[in-house]
Amino acid sequence: MSSIASLVSVQVERNGDQSAFLGIEKEVSVVLATGKCARQSTISKRTIRYPPLQFKCPYLTIFKVSTKMTNSNYKNEQIKRQFFEHLKGAGGFADDSIDKFAEAVYQWQIFSGDEDFATFTKEKASKFCDWLKTRGAKTKSGNLSLATQYNYLRRVKKFFNWLADQPNYRKTIKKTDTDFLRLSNKDARIATSGTTKRIPTFDEVKKIIESIEVENEIDMRDRAILSFSLISGMRISAIATLRIKNFDRESELIDQNPGDGVQTKNSKKILTTFFPIGWGEPKRYFLEWYDHQLARGARPDEPIFPSTLKGFSEKSYSKTLVSKEFWSNAGGARKIFEKRCINAGVPYFHPHSFRHLIVAIMSQTRLTEEEKKAVSLNLGHDNVGTTFGSYGYGGMSPLDAVNIVKKITTTSDEEGISISPEEKSALLKLLKRL
Helix, strand or coil: CCCEEEECCEEEEECCCEEEEECCCCEEEEEEEECCCHHHCEEEEEEEECCCEEEEECCEEEEEECCCCCHHHHHHHHHHHHHHHHHHHCCCCCHHHHHHHHHHHHHHHHHHCCCCHHHCCHHHHHHHHHHHHHCECCCCCCECCHHHHHHHHHHHHHHHHHHCCCCCCCCCCCHHHHHHCCCCHHHHHHHHHCCCCCCCCHHHHHHHHHCCCCCCHHHHHHHHHHHHHHHHCCCHHHHCCCEHHHEECCCCEEEECHHHCCCCHHHCCEEECCCCCCCCHHHHHHHHHHHHHHHCCCCCCCECCCCEEECCCCCCEEEEEECCCCCCCCHHHHHHHHHHHHHCCCCCCCHHHHHHHHHHHHHCCCCCHHHHHHHHHHCCCCCHHHHHHHHHHHHCCHHHHHHHHHHECCCCCCCCECCCHHHHHHHHHHHHCC
């Protein structure tokens, strides 16, 4: 039994990459959902003798054992699996997104003691909201953040809304009762407003890149990946999975093709080129690295930014050489950003903040509506509002808005700032907050 996604009569909880142990000296009837994750589970009824039974599972750690199997446990696991299949097949959700739904529904199961989902009521929904507020968490406050509560509630609500349309649940679950799965209006506004995100300044990124003294392959790769992130605005998961063949050196086009294994958001194919940032060194650093990769015999399907070469043991790595392998995940690439920020004496800026910086740079340029659309598509956004709202003007402070408005002219004075109707609307909304 190499992996177990959920143990129906054995309650479990995510707890990193650990093994869970049970030591019960009797036979226990349990329902097992086996497979790599819940959405790929195979449900079966078994009787297992303890002790000890070791479950090697990257997702779960057992914290409570029930020695009595109930039919509701088995029924819940079956319908959960159907819901996950619906999300994937009919909803087009990615695996990572489905995992988040599985985590949210599991919170309900912990709260309810894994009662039959058919017993859902508005009273239980309200109590669940209260339970989330007091549920312990590994945070500074010791409780779940409002954003986490909000996301749990919206996903659980979607689950029960779907459940209300299923044959065996239509008579017992009222869709209007799912409306009670919500935060107060005040808490919802806080949860969805996000936190103030600090993005690096252009000078800070320049300092990070220029602080890397190239003495070996690892230095060269690190400088190149930071430079590439700055001028491409790509997500780190896509950068870490780019292949040699995904970059055309002559046209300087980057083909973010999921068909080649490039991990883009929602598996979307994106064609990208370099942004003009007024500093030519980053592109030169990247091209030098790319040419170095070709010179060392890198094949078309090999990574542009390979992982560090492993040493003689599993936990040892070379301090100077890179391998020809991809990272197992984007975590290795993220660590480069953290390491190089620290070395440069600059606060750590995660890779995605470089993407925000690009939009900030573009926002300071007098772009036409056509150019704004091009910038948006180059970042993989279909909607210009996503780029210059969430990433760009959406992060504008009221004080920034006041200063910009002071510079706006309604005359033909060429020194005035020309803004679009959308920008004017955004500014007016910000001014109303003052």
